[in-house]
Amino acid sequence: MIHTVTANPALDLTYRVTELKLDDKLRATAVFRAPGGNGVNVSRVAARLGHPTVAMGLVGGRAGDEFKELLKEEHVRTWFTQQSGTTRTNAIIQDDHAQQLRVSGPGPEASPEETAMLRSSIFELRAPDFLVLSGSLQRGMPEDFYTDVIAEAKRQGVKVAADIDKELAQVVAAGVELIKPNQYELERLTGLRVTDIGSAVAAAERALAQGAKAVLASLGAQGAVLVTEGGAWQGVPPKVKADSAVGAGDSLLGGALVALAEGEGWEAALRLGVACGAATATTPGTDLCHKPTVEALLPQVVVTAL
Numbered sequence: 001m002i003h004t005v006t007a008n009p010a011l012d013l014t015y016r017v018t019e020l021k022l023d024d025k026l027r028a029t030a031v032f033r034a035p036g037g038n039g040v041n042v043s044r045v046a047a048r049l050g051h052p053t054v055a056m057g058l059v060g061g062r063a064g065d066e067f068k069e070l071l072k073e074e075h076v077r078t079w080f081t082q083q084s085g086t087t088r089t090n091a092i093i094q095d096d097h098a099q100q101l102r103v104s105g106p107g108p109e110a111s112p113e114e115t116a117m118l119r120s121s122i123f124e125l126r127a128p129d130f131l132v133l134s135g136s137l138q139r140g141m142p143e144d145f146y147t148d149v150i151a152e153a154k155r156q157g158v159k160v161a162a163d164i165d166k167e168l169a170q171v172v173a174a175g176v177e178l179i180k181p182n183q184y185e186l187e188r189l190t191g192l193r194v195t196d197i198g199s200a201v202a203a204a205e206r207a208l209a210q211g212a213k214a215v216l217a218s219l220g221a222q223g224a225v226l227v228t229e230g231g232a233w234q235g236v237p238p239k240v241k242a243d244s245a246v247g248a249g250d251s252l253l254g255g256a257l258v259a260l261a262e263g264e265g266w267e268a269a270l271r272l273g274v275a276c277g278a279a280t281a282t283t284p285g286t287d288l289c290h291k292p293t294v295e296a297l298l299p300q301v302v303v304t305a306l
């Protein structure tokens with residue numbers, strides 16, 4: 001079972017256009033609406049792989065109603081805390097050459113009461129195998145929200161995985177099972193440049209020294225690097241016809257956690273994660289990986305011990 005917490009989720013709106021142009025009216029050839037936010041996407045991937053999951057967070061307003069409806073259509077169980085503000089709508093404008101503009105809304109401001117309700121909701125259900133903390137906090141939420149949740153998770157023996165940017169250093173110092181930074185987040189966390197696989201491993205080792213038990217770094221077309229105290233591996237996806245890579249990193253994390261929650265080892269987790277990330281890149285908008293594509297790509301992922 002995987003529980004995800006997305007403090008600032010979004011209704012993702014993707015406009016497909018033939019060509020990105022400034023100062024001209026762009027006519028969309030297709031529009032996709034999807035429930036979004038990093039943790040939400042991890043839950044969507046888990047559900048698509050047939051793994052039980054519950055998505056949690058703060059949600060409100062009409063956009064929030066549509067967001068919940070879309071999640072329901074994807075068979076994701078939800079345990080959201082209702083807030084008075086309106087869930088943000090994020091816009092993605094993508095052209096036929098896989099170029100895109102992405103605009104993320106700031107999101108509403110959470111009141112202290114709403115924050116407290118979210119905090120207690122996280123521990124209301126039966127303990128999961130993994131609790132995933134993902135994405136930015138809403139305005140109004142205390143900076144130590146995540147570290148406070150991690151402390152409680154530790155008291156309850158729940159493993160925490162995090163995909164966080166701003167508060168990543170604090171979260172790592174609090175001691176988490178797994179982090180999923182991209183290249184830039186790993187650089188900001190460790191102060192080291194990440195230019196290739198070797199430097200990614202060195203930075204991930206620094207992150208282990210800072211307190212993470214495992215680092216799953218997403219490196220775009222180069223795949224991903226997984227570094228634990230027991231070893232380091234690179235996972236390279238097969239070449240796919242990419243449509244939209246939005247959500248590929250979330251899919252990497254979702255796939256890896258599903259494998260771990262189902263009792264697989266680190267290498268198998270990396271393989272499934274990379275297959276999910278690549279499968280997501282083949283889908284339009286913020287649609288994510290579908291199980292048949294993941295199964296087709298899985299044997300083509302090359303995992304190498306470093």
Ligand SMILES: O=P(O)(O)OC[C@@]1(O)O[C@H](CO)[C@@H](O)[C@@H]1O
Binds near residue numbers: 104
């Ligand atoms: O604004 P944030 O929280 O940094 O990112 C939010 C977001 O861009 O990330 C997801 C893809 O990873 C999308 O579903 C969503 O719109």
